[in-house]
Amino acid sequence: MHMRFDVVVVGAGPAGAAAAYAAASGGLKVLLVERGRGAGSKQVYGGKVYSHYLEEALGDLKGAPIERWVGKERLSIVDDAGRTATLEYEGGSTRAFTAHLTKLAAWLVDRAASAGAVFVDEVRVDSLRRDPSGRFSGVEAGGELVEADVIIDAEGVNRLLLERAGLVERASTRDLALGVKEVVRIGEKEVEERFGLDKGEGLSWILVGGVTGGLPGGAFVYTNKDTVSLGLVLYVDAAARAIEEPVHSMIEKLRTHPALHRYWADGDVVEYAAKLTPESGYRYMPRRLVADGLMVAGDAAGMLLNLGYTFRGVDYAVYSGYMAGRAAIAARDRGGPTEENLRELYEEPLRRSRPFRDLWRLRGVERAMEGGDRYFRRYPALMGAALRSMFELGESTPSIYEALRGAAEESGISIIGALVDALMMARSI
Amino acid sequence: MGLTIAVGIKWVPNQQAVRFDERTGTLIREGVTSIVNPHDLDAVELALRIRDRYGGKVVALSMSPPSAVKGLEHVIGMGVDEGVLISDRAFAGADTLATSYVISSALRRLGGFDLALFGQETIDSSTAHIPAQVAGWLGLPYLYYATEVELDGSGRKVIVKRMLEDRAEWYELDMPAVLGVAMKSQLPRPVKLSNKLRLREENPIRTWSNAELKLDQRCVGLRGSPTIVAKSTWTPEVPRRRQILEGTPEEAARKLVEALFREGVLR
Numbered sequence: 001m002h003m004r005f006d007v008v009v010v011g012a013g014p015a016g017a018a019a020a021y022a023a024a025s026g027g028l029k030v031l032l033v034e035r036g037r038g039a040g041s042k043q044v045y046g047g048k049v050y051s052h053y054l055e056e057a058l059g060d061l062k063g064a065p066i067e068r069w070v071g072k073e074r075l076s077i078v079d080d081a082g083r084t085a086t087l088e089y090e091g092g093s094t095r096a097f098t099a100h101l102t103k104l105a106a107w108l109v110d111r112a113a114s115a116g117a118v119f120v121d122e123v124r125v126d127s128l129r130r131d132p133s134g135r136f137s138g139v140e141a142g143g144e145l146v147e148a149d150v151i152i153d154a155e156g157v158n159r160l161l162l163e164r165a166g167l168v169e170r171a172s173t174r175d176l177a178l179g180v181k182e183v184v185r186i187g188e189k190e191v192e193e194r195f196g197l198d199k200g201e202g203l204s205w206i207l208v209g210g211v212t213g214g215l216p217g218g219a220f221v222y223t224n225k226d227t228v229s230l231g232l233v234l235y236v237d238a239a240a241r242a243i244e245e246p247v248h249s250m251i252e253k254l255r256t257h258p259a260l261h262r263y264w265a266d267g268d269v270v271e272y273a274a275k276l277t278p279e280s281g282y283r284y285m286p287r288r289l290v291a292d293g294l295m296v297a298g299d300a301a302g303m304l305l306n307l308g309y310t311f312r313g314v315d316y317a318v319y320s321g322y323m324a325g326r327a328a329i330a331a332r333d334r335g336g337p338t339e340e341n342l343r344e345l346y347e348e349p350l351r352r353s354r355p356f357r358d359l360w361r362l363r364g365v366e367r368a369m370e371g372g373d374r375y376f377r378r379y380p381a382l383m384g385a386a387l388r389s390m391f392e393l394g395e396s397t398p399s400i401y402e403a404l405r406g407a408a409e410e411s412g413i414s415i416i417g418a419l420v421d422a423l424m425m426a427r428s429i
Numbered sequence: 430m431g432l433t434i435a436v437g438i439k440w441v442p443n444q445q446a447v448r449f450d451e452r453t454g455t456l457i458r459e460g461v462t463s464i465v466n467p468h469d470l471d472a473v474e475l476a477l478r479i480r481d482r483y484g485g486k487v488v489a490l491s492m493s494p495p496s497a498v499k500g501l502e503h504v505i506g507m508g509v510d511e512g513v514l515i516s517d518r519a520f521a522g523a524d525t526l527a528t529s530y531v532i533s534s535a536l537r538r539l540g541g542f543d544l545a546l547f548g549q550e551t552i553d554s555s556t557a558h559i560p561a562q563v564a565g566w567l568g569l570p571y572l573y574y575a576t577e578v579e580l581d582g583s584g585r586k587v588i589v590k591r592m593l594e595d596r597a598e599w600y601e602l603d604m605p606a607v608l609g610v611a612m613k614s615q616l617p618r619p620v621k622l623s624n625k626l627r628l629r630e631e632n633p634i635r636t637w638s639n640a641e642l643k644l645d646q647r648c649v650g651l652r653g654s655p656t657i658v659a660k661s662t663w664t665p666e667v668p669r670r671r672q673i674l675e676g677t678p679e680e681a682a683r684k685l686v687e688a689l690f691r692e693g694v695l696r
C-alpha cells in the first residue's frame with residue numbers, strides 16, 4: 001500500500017490537532033498520527049485554558065468541552081507552618097475556561113476530521129525520514145513509510161523524533177518540570193458552595209510556598225463542572241533532589257493540607273496523572289523551528305509560558321499549530337515547503353508574534369522563579385511571620401514596619417536583601 | 430476462496446488501571462478506560478496467522494456497548510478484515526447463556542464460517558463459558574486450550590494442537606468448528622498504520638442490533654439470563670500498619686523476622 005499525503009502531522013495534542021485542522025481546511029490532504037488510543041489520551045487532565053488564541057484559530061468554540069469559565073482568580077502564599085495569605089481577584093471579564101485536556105484535544109481532532117483530515121490513533125511514529133537531498137520526506141511507523149510534502153512535528157515535550165533526527169539536543173533535567181495532578185469529584189453544588197462560585201463560574205487558584213515543601217514550583221487548583229483538579233508543578237532537578245519524598249506523596253500532602261482539605265473533603269479521587277513540561281519554553285526552543293519539509297509546533301517548539309502564576313501551554317500550542325497548518329497551504333502556492341519558504345511563512349511570523357515576543361520578554365521571570373529557597377521557603381516564612389504579628393495580637397500592637405522587622409529577624413532574611421530581590425523581580429517582569 | 434474465520438472479542442474495563450481508594454476502601458472505576466480482553470487478542474492473533482497462511486478473511490464480532498467500536502478498530506488495526514458490533518439495549522445485563530445465544534445467532538447471520546475463535550476467558554468474569562456454549566447452540570465441534578491450527582489436505586478438516594499441563598494433544602475436527610484459544614499462547618501483533626488507514630477509507634465495521642438479529646426478547650439480556658448471583662463474599666481487608674524498623678539492614682531484617690514470628694506469619 002503506497003501511502004502519500006500532502007501533510008503528515010505527528011501528535012494529536014492541541015498543536016497537532018490545530019495544525020491538521022488548518023491544513024485540511026485549506027484543502028490539503030492531511031494525515032494526523034497519534035500513538036495513544038484516541039486523541040489526547042496520553043495527556044494530563046484538567047487545567048485552565050486562555051481562550052483568545054483558540055477563538056482566533058477556530059473562529060468559535062462551539063461545542064467545546066468547556067467545564068467552567070474562570071470568574072475568580074486566587075493567588076496564595078503558604079508558609080511551612082500552613083499560614084496562608086491570599087489575594088483574590090474577581091469582577092473582571094472572563095478570558096479563560098477550565099477543561100479536561102483529553103476532551104479538548106478530542107474536540108479539536110473532531111474539528112480537524114470534519115475539515116477532512118484523516119486521523120489515525122494507536123500508531124507511534126518511529127522516525128522522520130529524509131530523502132537523499134536531506135529534505136524531510138515522510139515518517140516511518142512500525143516499518144511502514146508514509147510520504148509527505150511536509151511534516152508538522154507536534155510530538156510534545158518529549159521530542160524523541162527531533163532528537164533522533166539530530167535537530168535538538170537531548171533535554172536536560174534542568175529544562176524540565178514535572179506536573180502531577182489529581183481530579184477529585186465533589187459534585188456540582190459543592191464546587192459552587194465551597195469555593196463561593198456562581199452557577200457555571202470557575203476558579204483558578206495558584207499556590208506557592210509550603211505546598212511544595214519549599215521546592216521550586218507551585219500548586220494549582222482549578223474547578224471543573226463537578227470535580228476539582230489539583231496538582232503540583234515541580235522543577236525536575238528539585239523533584240529529583242526531593243527523592244526522600246516521592247511526588248505522589250507530595251500531592252497527597254497537598255490534598256490533605258489543613259488549609260485546603262475542607263474544599264474537597266469527602267470527595268473521590270477519580271484521576272491521577274503525571275507528565276513533564278518545559279520549565280522555560282524559551283530555553284527549550286530548538287534553534288530552528290523549520291527545516292526542508294518540516295515544521296515544529298507546540299511544546300516541542302518550546303511554545304509554552306510558565307511564570308509560576310500563569311501557565312500558557314494549550315493556547316500557545318493551538319496558536320503555533322494553526323500557524324504551521326496555514327504555512328503548509330501558503331508554501332504549496334509558493335513553490336513548495338522548502339526551508340526558505342517555511343522560514344518565511346512560519347518561523348519568522350511566529351517569532352514576530354505576540355506569544356513568541358512574550359516568551360522572550362518574560363524569560364527572566366521564568367529564571368527568577370528558579371530562585372529556589374528564597375522564593376519558595378524563606379519569603380513565605382517572612383510573610384507568615386509578619387502577618388502573624390499583625391493579626392495575632394496579644395499584649396502589644398506592632399506597626400507594619402515592626403512586624404516586618406521582627407519577621408525578618410525571625411526568618412533570617414535581611415530587609416535590604418528582600419528589597420533588592422523585589423526590585424530585580426520587578427525589573428525582569 | 431479461502432476461509433472465513435470469526436473471532437469474538439469482549440470490551441472490558443482495564444483492570445490494571447483500576448485503582449484503589451485507600452480512604453473509602455473501594456475500587457475507583459471512574460475514568461478507567463476499557464480495552465479488548467487481553468486473552469481475546471491471542472484468538473485474534475491465531476485467526477490472523479491462519480488467514481495469512483491459508484487465505485480468506487477474519488471477521489471480529491463484539492457484543493458490547495457502542496464504545497467497543499474502539500476495540501474493533503484496534504483489531505482491524507492489527508489486520509482483521511471486518512468488524513461486527515452487536516449492540517442493543519435489549520442485550521444488556523446478559524449472563525453467559527444469553528450472551529452466547531446472541532453471539533451464535535450473529536455467527537449464523539454471517540452466512541457461513543469455517544472457524545470461530547474465542548479467548549480462553551475474560552479478565553472481568555473468568556467464566557470461560559462462551560465458546561463452549563456457542564458450540565452448543567450451533568451444534569459444532571469444540572476444543573479449548575488451542576494453540577496451533579493447521580488445515581488437513583482435504584481442506585474440510587483442521588488439526589488443532591492443544592497444550593495441557595503435562596502434554597500436548599492433537600485433534601482432528603470437522604469444520605466449521607469452535608475453538609477456545611489458550612491464554613498467552615500467541616504474541617499479538619501491533620497495530621499497523623496501513624491497516625488503520627484502510628479502516629478510515631473503507632469503514633469495514635457493521636452494527637447489528639436486535640432489529641437485524643430479530644431474537645425473542647425473552648431469550649436475551651437480563652430476561653434471558655437464568656443465572657442469579659446468590660451470594661458473594663470479599664476476602665477480609667487487612668489494614669496496613671506502616672511500621673518502620675530502625676537500625677542497620679541486618680538489625681532491621683532481624684526485627685522483621687521476629688515480628689513475623691510474633692504475628693504467626695512465620696513458624
Ligand SMILES: Cc1cc2nc3c(=O)[nH]c(=O)nc-3n(C[C@H](O)[C@H](O)[C@H](O)COP(=O)(O)OP(=O)(O)OC[C@H]3O[C@@H](n4cnc5c(N)ncnc54)[C@H](O)[C@@H]3O)c2cc1C
Pocket residue numbers: 010011012013014015016033034035036039040041042043044046047048049050101123124125126154155156157161178179180181231232233275276277297298299300304311312313314315317
Ligand atoms: C501538570 C500539567 C498541567 C498543565 N496545565 C496546563 C494548563 O492549565 N493550561 C495550559 O494552557 N497548559 C497546561 N499545561 C501544558 C499543556 O498541557 C501543554 O503545553 C500542551 O498540551 C502542549 O500541546 P502539544 O500539542 O504541543 O503537546 P501534547 O499535548 O503533549 O501532545 C503531543 C501528542 O503527541 C503524541 N506523540 C508524541 N510522540 C509521538 C510519536 N512518536 N508518534 C505519535 N504520536 C506521538 C502524544 O501522545 C501526544 O498526544 C500543563 C502541563 C502539565 C504537565
